Amino acid sequence: MPDLLIELFSEEIPARMQTRAGEDLKKRITDGLVEGGLTYAGAAAFTTPRRLTLTVQGLLGESPTVREERKGPKVGAPDKAIEGFLRGAGLTRDQLEERDTPKGTVYFASIEKPGRPAADIIAEVLETTIRNFPWPKSMRWGGGALRWVRPLHSILCILTDEAGAEVVPMEIDGIKTGDSTEGHRFMAPGRFSVTSFEDYEAQLKRAHVVLSPTERADHVWADAQNMAFAAGLEVVDDKGLLGEVAGLVEWPVVLMGEIGAEFLDLPPEVLQTSMKEHQKFFSVKDPKTGRIERFITVANRETADNGATILAGNQKVLSARLADAKFFWENDLRVAKSDMSAWTDALKNVTFHNKLGTQAERIDRIAALARELASVTGADADQAEKAARLAKADLSSEMVYEFPELQGLMGRYYIEAAGEDAAVAAVAQEHYSPLGPSDDVPTAPLSVTVALADKLDTLTGFWAIDEKPTGSKDPFALRRAALGVIRLMLEANLRCQLHDYQSNQLKRCNESIGSASAKIAKEAAKVFKEKTGGGVSMGFAGSITVSSLVDGRQVDSRSIDLLSFIHDRLKVFLRDEGIRHDIIDACIAMEGNDDLTLLVKRARALNEVLATEDGENLVQGFKRANNILTQAEEKDGVEYSYGADPKFAETDGEKALFAALDAGQAKIAPALEAEDFPAAMAAMAELRAPVDAFFEDVQVNTDNDVLRRNRLNLLSQIRAICSSVADLTRIEG
Known part of the structure; x- marks a missing residue:
């Protein structure tokens, strides 16, 4: 059974496209081979800056008849x-x-x-793959119609078996397949022929090309660590940069250079970001001080002077880049130490969303909400409002304009430089968190307060203008914001009724919507007047707020819809704990479901009880009681909820259930009052045995009307007691 080797050799492929391209090549070729009737034993794809390679082992020599x-x-x-x-x-x-x-x-x-030779099928599949390859961006060159990410120079395509290697004949836009490739552009120019994948990989290495991107990355990291260790330093870990650098070189040569002394006092994050974004350098720090002192660069060739010329050029370019960063840093510090209001005022001219007003208006809303939330988080209200007003000031700074990824972090430096409390400064960096399910959650009360206010404002704002996620589309990252609210509340064990805060924030958003709409109307009128020379009167009618009654209080209907969205994200979040969605639904149906901490405590306790045999069987007993009772109430047109009388109990099982329900109620009611849900659920599970015994002993719908009504009222007690813990009708199964 022959092996197939394909190489598509071109000009340099952008590093960010290489991994996906290798996966696409493997999938498209192997899928095409299988569709053509050729099965195979294994396949692997490899990428370098100049080539996409695929090896397929154990291929059928021809398709079956x-x-x-x-x-x-x-x-x-x-x-x-x-x-x-x-x-x-x-x-x-x-x-x-x-x-x-x-x-x-x-x-x-x-x-x-009839079956077809493998070579014929491969040629067809390869041509189709090349002509329809899904590059994010592609180009044409010369006079041909072929599109590729960069000009395609050659196609290697051979089948190898015991008899030797055979070129699979094919031609596409004047490029014929062959059995040769090229080595390193500078260190081993010229073509050479190969006879198999093993021969191909070995000859490439002799020609200074490391085929495997994993091997190149491992080599870079090992050499970088060794160099740093020898100098008493350590490399700052950056797996993303490592993968990118491995896609920039075919023969990695690791070099370590020095940073000019005049730049060493810049914040380490500034040095690291500047070197990574502009130069693709790794940062090397002193493990004792955390200060960035050197850099690691990866060249694509060995040189006679061991990289000295390369390093000198890199250091010259780096100095120019860091001089810019230093200029931004010093300018920003001057503003921060004099008056940060210059930055916050500048945000009045920055639009957050054309329907929700400016960044300054958004900050006003967040500050107002942070003041309200301070009583929940235990933060000082004045400090919370101040922190909220300063948290986004660095968006106007020169450094963040140059490096947007440093937002928040630079704010922390600047707020501290302005002489503010460290806790207030920390809010600038921490209020963006958590950004995802594995991101750290802030723990300081001030940071929690502003982070929660920030995310709730995002959610209520886009709910106010009806810009909700649809399907897989979530352009404003509202699912992420909802998950952030959930994690902040649960990890800080915060207790509050979200409807109150969401409704208040929705009112503030209405004001911003009115302001933004009035501004748009004014600008439209101005344009109209300029174009027509006439006058026009335009106004804004304002938002209509519809309220609903929830748990005895009026709540903005949009808040109800938003809470449902947050509940859906909560189900996804708790699924990782093994809590089923129907268990959460059973708890959501209870009063106070806008208190997420209370809701999750109830759901976790119910989940533990339902994991036991008693809990599972009790649910079945409850459902049986509820079904009998519901059918009887529909048939009789009355509600059986007036209390059963023990004196009409006939059997031992019936009498035992009366006693068990009284004892259970005596335990469950105070446990629920104290929010001791594990105790309440455990007391509910104890009802399993007497409920089972009751149904074995008693016929509820007996011919004796007195006994029937009494027993139905007894079932009503079962329903009432169990339903006080959770809505068990929503439990599946």
Whole structure:
């Protein structure tokens, strides 16, 4: 069984596209081979800056012969129907077979498709793959119609078996397949032939090309660590940069250079970001002080001077970059130490969203909400408002304009430089967190307060203008914001009724919407007047707020819809804990479901009880009682909720249930009052045995009307007691 080797050799492929390109090449080729009838034992793709390579092992030498039987029209059918069937089958009428079936005599065609040589199938699949390759961006060159990410120079395509290697013949836009490739552009120019994947990989390495991106990355990291260790330093870990650098070189040569002394006092994050973004350098720090002192760069060739010229050039370019960063840093510090209001005032001219006003208006909303939330988080209200007003000031700074990824972090430096409390400064960096399910959650009360206010404002704002996520589309990252609210509240064990805060924030958003709409109307009127020379009167009617009654209080209906969205994210979040969605639904149905901490405490306790045999069986007993009771109430047109009388109990099981319900109620009610849900759920689970015994002993719908009504009222007690813990009707199964 032959092995297949394909190499598509081109000009440099952008590093960010290489991994996906390798995966696409493997999938498209192997899928095409299988569709053509060629199975294989294994396949692997490799990428370098100048080549996409695929090796397929254990390929069939030819596709198998396929026999197919097709049922045609009835004998005696119109000639046109028979001729159409013959054309589809590629046969003549004398090749058809007549068979008797329950529906009469029918024509059948036996079609045999002979196998094809592997080379023919490979050539077709490879051409289709190249012509339709899904590059994010591609180009044409010369006079050809072929599109590729960069000009494609050669195609290597060989089949190798015991007899040797054979070129798979194919030509696409003047490029013919062959059995040769090129080595390193500078260190081993010129072409050479290969006979197998093993020979190909070995010859490439001799020609100063490391084929595997993983091997290149491992080599870079090992050499970088060794160099740093020898100098008493350590490399700042950056897996993303490591993968990118491995895609920039075919023969990695690691070099360590020095940073100018005048830049060493810049914040380490500034040095690291500048070197990474502009130069693709790794940062090397002193583990004792955390200060960035050197850099690691990766060259694509060995040189006679061991990289001295390369390092000198890199250091010269780096100095120019860091001089800019130093200029930004010093300018920003001057502003921060004098008056940061210059930055906050500048945000009045920065639009957050055309329907929600400016960044300054958004900050006003966040500050107002942070003041309200301070009583929940335990933060000082004045400090919370101040922190909220300063948290986004660095968006106007020169450093953040140059490096947006440093927002928040630079704010912390600047706020501290302005002489503010460290806790207030920390808010600038921490209020953006958490950004995802694995991101750290802030713990300081001030940071929690502003982070929560920031995310709730995002959610209420976009709910106010009806810009909600749809399907997989979530352009404003509202699912992430909802998850942030959940994690902040749960990890800080915060207790509050979200409806109150969401409704208040929705009112503030309405004001911003009105302001933004009035501004748009004014600008539209100005444009209209300029174009027509006439006057126009335009106004804004304002938002209509609809409220609903929830748990005895009026709540903005948009807040109800938003809470449902947050509940959906909560289900996803708790799924990782093994808590089923129906368990959460059973708890959401209870009063106070806008208190997420309370809701999750209830759900976790219910989940633990339902994991036991008693809990599971009690749910079945509850559902049986609820079904009998519901049917009886519908039939009789009355509600059985007036209390059963023990004096009408006839059997031991019936009497035992009366006693168990009284004892259970005595335990459950105070446990719920104290929010001790594990105790309440455990007391509920203890009802399993007496409920089971009751149904074994007693016929509820007896002919005796007095006994029937009493027993139905007893079932009502079961329903009431169990429903006080959670809505068990929502439990599946």
